Amino acid sequence: MATTENQRAAESMQFSDFLEQIPPGVTLEIEDLFKGATATSTHTLSNTDIQLYCESETCNGIRFFGQSQGQAADHTSTQEIFLKYFCRNCRSRFKTFALRIKKTGGVTFNGTAMKFGESPSFGPPVPARVIGLIGPDRDLFLRGRRCENQGLGIGAFSYYRRVVENQKSRLINEVATVARRLGATTEVLELFEKAARETQFSRAIDEIKTSIPQVLLIDGHNPLTLLHAALSEGLHGGTDDECLETATSIRVVLTELAERISIALKDENELKLAVGNLMRRKTK
Numbered sequence: 001m002a003t004t005e006n007q008r009a010a011e012s013m014q015f016s017d018f019l020e021q022i023p024p025g026v027t028l029e030i031e032d033l034f035k036g037a038t039a040t041s042t043h044t045l046s047n048t049d050i051q052l053y054c055e056s057e058t059c060n061g062i063r064f065f066g067q068s069q070g071q072a073a074d075h076t077s078t079q080e081i082f083l084k085y086f087c088r089n090c091r092s093r094f095k096t097f098a099l100r101i102k103k104t105g106g107v108t109f110n111g112t113a114m115k116f117g118e119s120p121s122f123g124p125p126v127p128a129r130v131i132g133l134i135g136p137d138r139d140l141f142l143r144g145r146r147c148e149n150q151g152l153g154i155g156a157f158s159y160y161r162r163v164v165e166n167q168k169s170r171l172i173n174e175v176a177t178v179a180r181r182l183g184a185t186t187e188v189l190e191l192f193e194k195a196a197r198e199t200q201f202s203r204a205i206d207e208i209k210t211s212i213p214q215v216l217l218i219d220g221h222n223p224l225t226l227l228h229a230a231l232s233e234g235l236h237g238g239t240d241d242e243c244l245e246t247a248t249s250i251r252v253v254l255t256e257l258a259e260r261i262s263i264a265l266k267d268e269n270e271l272k273l274a275v276g277n278l279m280r281r282k283t284k
C-alpha cells in the first residue's frame with residue numbers, strides 16, 4: 001500500500017515542487033520536466049515559476065522566482081545543466097541549480113531529474129535572530145542546518161554541539177542582558193558573570209539555574225539546561241536517526257531562546273519609551 005502511494009507521489013511530482021522541496025542527490029520522475037507544442041514536437045525544459053524564500057530586505061518572505069534564461073533540451077541523452085532563477089519581486093536575489101536531467105522514452109513530457117546542488121543551499125531559511133545569538137559560529141551552525149536538512153544526524157549533531165560549546169559564554173551573557181533589563185540584583189548579575197567564565201557548561205548552568213528570567217523559560221524549562229541535556233544525550237552515541245532528533249531539538253531550543261531574548265529586550269525598550277513619554281507629558 002505504502003509503495004503504491006509512494007509511486008503515485010513520484011508519478012505526480014511537478015518540476016516546480018522538485019526544485020522547491022527536494023534536497024540534492026535524489027533522482028525523481030518529473031511529469032512536466034519538458035514542454036513543447038505537442039509531445040512529439042521540439043522540447044524545451046519547463047520554465048514555470050517557482051516559489052522560494054527571498055531574504056532581501058524588501059521581500060523577506062516567500063516570493064515567485066522566474067527562470068532567467070530558457071534551456072534547450074536534448075531528446076535522447078542525459079544532460080548536466082545549470083538553471084538560474086531570479087526573484088520576480090526585488091530582482092536582487094538569485095538561485096542557481098545544478099541538475100542532471102534525462103528525458104523518459106516515448107511520447108511524453110516526462111523525465112528524471114536530480115540536483116547536484118543549489119546555491120544558496122537547500123533548506124528553509126535560518127532566522128536572523130538565531131544567527132545573532134550564536135554570533136561568530138554562524139558558518140558552523142549553517143553547516144549543521146545543511147546536514148539536518150539532508151537527514152545526516154551525526155553530522156548535524158556534531159556541528160550544533162560545537163556551536164553550543166563554543167558559544168556557551170555568549171549564551172549566558174545574552175541571558176544576563178535580559179536579567180539586567182528586568183532588574184536583577186547585583187548579586188545575581190555577578191553569578192551570571194562567574195557562570196560565563198566557567199569552563200564546564202554543567203557547572204555554569206548550575207550557578208545560574210535559579211536566576212534565569214521567567215520570560216526565557218521554554219515550556220517551564222531552563223533553555224540552557226535543555227541544551228546541556230541534549231548535548232549529553234547525543235554524546236552517548238545512538239543511531240543516526242536518534243542524533244538527528246537530538247540535533248533538531250538543539251536547533252529548535254536555540255531558535256526559541258533567540259526569539260524570547262529578542263521579545264524580552266524589545267518589550268523592555270517599548271516599556272521604557274512609553275514610561276518616558278508619560279513622564280514628559282506629566283512635567284509639561
Ligand SMILES: [Zn+2]
Nearest residue numbers: 054059087090
Ligand atoms: Zn526578492
